[in-house]
Amino acid sequence: MSTAHSSPQASKSAATTALKLGDLMVREGLLTMDGLHKALAIQKQSDEYLPLGRVCVDLKLISKQELQRFLSKYQKHIQIGELLVNMGLITQTQVQKILEMQKASSKRFGALLVQSGFISESQLTNALSIQLDIPRMIPSLELMDQRLLEGIDEETLRFNEFIPVDRSGNQMTVIMSDPLNSNLMQQLVDRFKCKIIPAIATPSEILSTIAEFFGPRRKGPEEVSLDQDLMLKETEQDKTKEEVSSMARFLVRSAVEEGASALHVECQENYVRVRLRKDGVMVHKTDLPVRVGPALIEMLKTAFRLKGGKYWQETITTHVANRKVDLSISFFQGLWGENLVVHILYAPSRMLIFDNLGFSPVNLSKINSYLERSGGMIITSSPIRSGKSTLMYACLLTLNQLHRSVLSLENHVHYTMPGVIQHHYKGDDPEAHEALVEAMAEYDSDVLMVDDIPSPQSADSLNRAALMGKKVITSHHAADTTALIYALVNSGCEALLHSPVPILLISQRLLRRLCEKCKVPYSPSEAELTGMKVMAGDRGAYQFYTAKGCKDCQNQGYTGQTAIHELLEITDEIHNAVLQKKSSTSIREMARRDSNMISMIEDGVFKASAGLTSLEEVRRVSLIHDSDSKSARSIKQIYTLCTSK
Structure with a gap:
């Protein structure tokens, strides 16, 4: 196969003829100017x-069919710079700088962006x-049909940066670093005599997988012992059970x-x-070929002995990557x-210790x-x-002392605690639950x-237990x-x-912690803080940070989690307000005025001012109450309240 890289002249031609996507759609007659303006307004509001x-x-x-035909026709004319600016990944100044560099270079716009350090390979690939x-696919040997690589020499794969990963009938899925390369697409059609379905990955991901395939065969990864049925289940899909099992184990x-808390397998069109x-x-x-989905999902369901009509099933306890984990599934x-x-x-970690749960000093003390205290309710x-x-x-864990008798009633026993008598309640009968509490x-x-x-x-029943002097801990879903x-x-x-x-x-x-390796100083605007019901006059006295992204945090800008909290004590005044059926807004105003209740968003501002997280992350997870503006506090007041004991 000959080289599929575009010539410098072709690259420059594509750059000079590039137009904004909306302009191209209007020129093709797909959109009217009014329609374009309406779509752009919606896009801007998101x-x-x-x-x-x-x-x-x-x-x-x-x-959708018209859009797909349009994108297929005009892929090489779409400005990647416009996309990246809209996504907030680069600035217009950086775009102009790269365009100047491109005049004296044979490299593509995206490659120059990466070379200049304006964007990472992964960010560029995700944007495309x-x-x-x-589809954005990981070129892992465990997620592909390795037989498709037979007969293709390593140099061809490396030079053109592609890997065939799946074939079904008259179409083949091929992962490539540059799906806009029409020369490569045509050569793949000529070679494999079938329709090519392009997927995209970074050049380094593709080259790494090629090196792994042609290099010395390493010892296989640790097996994931889900269930013997996982290996033996016959499926009606044309994908072999060995390949699907390899995918399930890898994922x-x-x-x-x-360190994920959940793995989602989602069937798209x-x-x-x-x-x-x-x-x-x-x-x-990663994305996977569409035909893999049913077989993969069926295999995972079988491992849990899932029966029709149920949306969750019992937990499997196993060891994965030298870690003890409990796995359960749900589906829709x-x-x-x-x-x-x-x-x-x-398995339980140090996070079960109260001091590590992210409480501010005042909330931890409370x-x-x-x-x-003896008795009471939380x-x-x-x-x-x-x-x-x-x-x-x-x-x-705090209350589990030798001189105490501790009982628990749990729908799912997430952690076993020596010394605590834990009861696993599996039913959904309210009367049976009441009898157990009694x-x-x-x-x-x-x-x-x-x-x-x-x-x-x-x-x-819980109320009676509290009146008997027992300490009661329970929960209810609310914001x-x-x-x-x-x-x-x-209720x-x-x-x-x-x-x-x-x-x-x-x-x-829960909210994400900023990556300490790449977080950057940031000065919030007055509007940003007032929108969070915080007085902004003293914002210049505190250092805030925002996320950037680096290799240590996988370009997320965050690593790990902390928490923000809101604590409310039921005082006599609040108890009377509940009896009088006053609104939750009135009760909230009373708690902030009389008890100095710190709102969840204020706790978040305190942690953002300490460099633990960003204001953007606080806004993402917090519920903002308009009524809090009546008792808005300055950053200094929030800091003083949160650090008091």
Whole structure:
């Protein structure tokens, strides 16, 4: 196969004829100017970058088929610089600098961006994948049909930077570093005599996989012992069970090695998307050929002995990448097929210790004070998978002393705790749950932990236990502490709020920590802080940071997690307000005015001012209350409150 790199003249020609995507669509008659302006307005309003073509399809200005035909025709004329500027990855000044460099270079625009350090290989590749709607695939030997490499010499693969990974009938999926290279596309068609479906990866990823294939065969990776059925299950798909098993093992192992809390396998129209939830945020891992999806999902389901009609199944405990993990799954039917999530729970870590849960000094002092008291009640709240269970286990760990009897009632026992009598409740009968709570109260116990309140009857039983002098720890789903009050009242569980014992409500959100290697100083605007209901007059006295991205954080700008909290004590005044059925807004204003309650977003501003996270991350996870503007605090006031004990 001959070289497929474009000539300098061709590259320069493409650069000079490049037009903005919207202008090209208008010139082709796909859009009117009014339609273009409408789409651009929607694109500008979005918090994250949306490709213009996708916006036009969503607005029904064009069909998806029309967009695909248009992109296929004009791929080489689309300005990558415009895309990267819109995504906030580079500046217009940097675009102009690269265009000047390109006049004296044979290299493509993207290659010069990477060479100049303005953008990483991975960022460039991800941008091309988004704009051109081309799958972003990892060229791993464990995710491809290695037989397709037979008969192709190493030099051809390396020089042209491509790897064939899957063939089905008259079409082949090929990963390449430059899907805009029409010369290479034609040569692949001529060689394989079939339709070529392009996918994209970085040059370094492709070259690394080629070197691995042609180099000395290394010892295979550690096996993932999900279940023997995982290896033996016959599928009706034309993909062999060995190949699908290799994919399943690779994906689960990769998720654990990267510290993900979940692995998502999602069937799209033209490919299968694999994503990881890392530090609470969805991160793209790889795309796979569309026909792999059903077989892969069926194999993972079989490993859990999943039966029809159930959306989750029992946990598998196994060792992956030398780590003990519990795996469970859930699935949901979508338009293009079934989608599956593998949930990953790691063995207990130091994060169960209260001092490591990210509490500000004042909040840590307050919660320790409640834990040290005899009796009383702690009710936690947060959205799902926001650390609520970890918070309750940390309470148990503190209270689990030799002189105490500690019981727990849990829908899912996430961690086993020596010394605690833990009961795994599998049913969904409210009366049975109430009976178990009553039994816990009658038992000679000092501390009760019930991980959920399924009914008013169970709430009444917990209230009676608290009145008997037992320490009660429980939870309920709500966005923050004042929303928790509303949720308890609305679900008929307000008895918990009427108990004449000390009651502390805790709400928590997880957010990402800034990467210490690459975070950069940042000066927030007055509008940014006032929008968060914070007085901005003294913002210049505090150093804030924003995310950048580097190899240590996989270009995310963040690594690890911390938490922000909101604590509300049920005082006599708040108890009376609940009895009088006052609004949650009124109760919130009262708590901030009379008890100096620190809002979750203020706790986030405190941690951002300490360099732990960014204001952008705080806004991403926090609920902003307009009423908080009535008692807005300066950054200094927030800092003083949060550091007091």
